Amino acid sequence: DVKVTQSSRYLVKRTGEKVFLECVQDMDHENMFWYRQDPGLGLRLIYFSYDVKMKEKGDIPEGYSVSREKKERFSLILESASTNQTSMYLCASRPPPNYGYTFGSGTRLTVV
């Protein structure tokens, strides 16, 4: 089974801190994604990557950046954390089209 591992289940950070969320997949998938999930708003795509060093903005990229230096690892960076970035963050990877995502267990980030 494909595994997508997110480095932390829970994080508490202070406003203004730089925050790194790490995601690693073990099945050589080209496509990786970062979503945030908020009640009533569903899953919203932040950034995605279809190859090493390649990235594409999703629907809500403001305040975030990403890094993909190796195929298996996709990092989400909050440059200066703000309280409105408190959310559940989900990483996913996907083989070629018409196959589903495999999600990680999520990181619940609280910014205080």
Add this chain to the structure above:
Amino acid sequence: TQLLEQSPQFLSIQEGENLTVYCNSSSVFSSLQWYRQEPGEGPVLLVTVVTGGEVKKLKRLTFQFGDARKDSSLHITAAQPGDTGLYLCAGAGRGSTLGRLYFGRGTQLTVWP
């Protein structure tokens, strides 16, 4: 832009009842997927449907993809408390969308014993 509309948003039923969840769009998708998510966990893929009119069964769950590939439904027969969770539909766009999926906002199902 919310490409996929799910209904109902919330569903609370007794064990043994049947239910249907709908996923509708004005867009055509190359495939459509259903996921279930439990509290504190990531969504887990249940099924992918690819062909217009396709019907797939997974034990007590029946998934249907509309003929025009714009909508889908999930029907659960004789629901059990273990079916409780957030059900998400997701569509894969046609053409070059670089593998991204478009998600509905989900249907929160609660099945009471």
